[in-house]
Amino acid sequence: MQPHSTSLPRRRLLAGSASALAAAGLASFQGQALAQAAAPAAKPLPGYAGFKNADAVIVHSSTTIETKRSAFGTSVITPSNQLYVRNNLPTPNASIVADRDAWQVQIDGVKQPRQLSVAELKKMGLETVTMVLQCSGNGRGFFPSKPSGTQWTVGAAGCVVWSGVPVREVVKALGGVADGMVYMTGTGGEVLPAGIDPKTVMVERSVPLSAMQDALLAWEMNGEPISLAHGGPLRLIVPGYTGVNNIKYIKQLAFTLKESEAHIMSHGYRISPPGSKSDPSQPSVQEMSVKSWINSPLPEAGTQAAGMVQIHGVAFGGMHAVKGVEVSTDGGKSWKPARLVGPDMGKYAWRQFVLQAQLPKGTHVLASRATDEKGNLQPETRGENQSGYNNTSWADHAVTVTVA
Template structure:
């Protein structure tokens, strides 16, 4: 066996990198094992159809996908996908007539409300894209910030189907001059005593995107 002091520098560097990689892998493996060993908590009623063994229940409104549940698939199954709600889940009765749900479109030449049934007639596209909570990984921060202590499970790659916004805009006569951004705002009724400004979450996207 050679004295490590006589090894070529490139071998020393390679060995150090391998050691660091092994340490990193061991750290992630430790997290996965700890999550897998934990006894699953009961899921909240609205999420009862999801896989309890695949999720970490942080609270009634935050469920995290266990690292071990991701497997090797590109797509995260919906029954294993994390949940992050700002408000309590609505009553299950809202699912009884989904085609009656409506969305109001403004900033177009013929602004109006469209039902889900009407939207379905405008052409459906399907895409796979990542959904992630901005707090993903927060549990590893040394500063221990407030909020859900997510590890790596507040993210997933999901298959989405819906109507392209360009189709909706075209059906309503095109954009009004001067429009530069798209912003979506939830229209559901808030629980009594909730100040809308305390739960407001909006993200504007440039129209050119």
């Protein structure tokens, strides 16, 4: 069962115009009925992700696993066994986590470049950050243009806790950043296929030097050593930046004059106009922006009983804290302020929101829109782009529920 991919027909209509909303609700149920009849068998979990809760995830492929929208709870933190996976290369052999403390990372572009083991890093500092980890393509499944790539809806995201050493502490211990450097460039430790130019496949991403301030070299996620699935034994964590910038199995962290020339940086993850090819002059997918969505009630729970309902979901600001969330039960015609519940785990974490509402008999289009502390409002429409990145449209994320 992949409830959200089955509701794409509705979402496409929904994205069109406000007047299509009522019809959209009906379209949704027709679409679901058709899709259920033809639903393919669920794919099995790949071995490296065998600890995932199969009931809580959608296995798109051996390297792409999505959290079901209905599985997001209200406890802020996404449990490791529900968190999405997106690997750009095959997962390394488990031997790299056999002796975690022995893993080495080369630090370059500092005054005293050197290689450091995880054991050495653990002596240099300790910090913990909670943040939203989100794939650049989360929400791609809502693009009517059907961009190529995994058709994620909302579940290529989670809120997790990382522990490690602040990058700034490591840099300080190595004499500071070398003069003139403007990027922080991380390189993954995946084994590359032989016989081809490494630049075409390697995972290497550059972020602005300013991102160093809150970045970690992390060895722990959600209270456990980072699993192989999530980049253990060591991962570069760049809070507020999309998933691909958080380099798994990091083997080199370099401060550089230029952006990486790896294809994944120069051409991958670029915001290209629809119909165009990507190139290095286009904006790179890096900082996340304000976004929210509702996780309950959902249409896949079936027809709801009329009466009180707790409409809840998640909201985050990317680089900034969430200031507030509004919820609509009429497809965006009117909005009410939702209540933020549960602990505030810092500006990079998401917040849970709840609106208590009476839903009478009928079809209701439920939507949420968040505002960050800088006053940025989550937009109604997505920013169209060739590859389906950065979808923050509240209309795309709306859900239609039927009450009888």
